[in-house]
Amino acid sequence: MVGLKCIYCEDPMSNSSVEHIIQSALGSNLKSRNLLCAVCNNHFSRKDSGYMDSCLVDQFKLFRNLFSIWGGRKTPPPVLRNVGKIEGMTIHLGPGGTPIFAKSVREESIDENGQLIISVSSRDIEKAKEQYEHIKRQFKEAGVKLSNSKKYKLSLLSG
Numbered sequence: 001m002v003g004l005k006c007i008y009c010e011d012p013m014s015n016s017s018v019e020h021i022i023q024s025a026l027g028s029n030l031k032s033r034n035l036l037c038a039v040c041n042n043h044f045s046r047k048d049s050g051y052m053d054s055c056l057v058d059q060f061k062l063f064r065n066l067f068s069i070w071g072g073r074k075t076p077p078p079v080l081r082n083v084g085k086i087e088g089m090t091i092h093l094g095p096g097g098t099p100i101f102a103k104s105v106r107e108e109s110i111d112e113n114g115q116l117i118i119s120v121s122s123r124d125i126e127k128a129k130e131q132y133e134h135i136k137r138q139f140k141e142a143g144v145k146l147s148n149s150k151k152y153k154l155s156l157l158s159g
């Protein structure tokens with residue numbers, strides 16, 4: 001390592017470090033030696049650098065998702081969460097950019113009469129019924145008596 005300098009701090013490298021995080025994020029097990037010193041390598045993974053390593057790796061998530069790239073440590077391509085909404089349902093992007101509807105979305109609000117309105121969006125009627133039963137159990141366990149249950153209605157947003 002005589003004559004080699006750290007690419008960041010330009011100090012002579014008496015103790016080089018193994019850089020792997022970028023290669024790993026792109027699906028490789030390759031490691032780079034003699035690029036940066038151990039001090040700089042450690043610094044980039046710490047809070048005082050703004051977790052620069054992690055921030056850099058995050059930049060690859062879209063590509064890893066769209067092209068289904070596995071990480072170098074056998075981590076599956078990432079799912080991109082909460083990329084948008086369709087008819088109130090949250091959409092995630094699975095590997096290969098495949099849209100995935102979030103399991104169920106539960107929203108609560110108070111109407112003009114002070115009544116609690118619970119709205120559930122699910123990917124299909126069976127999931128909606130599961131959520132409805134779950135909500136009924138939650139209220140029962142909390143000792144809240146549901147009245148006027150005929151006000152509850154199911155509406156299908158799409159087939």
Ligand SMILES: [Zn+2]
Binds near residue numbers: 011036038
């Ligand atoms: Zn350095």
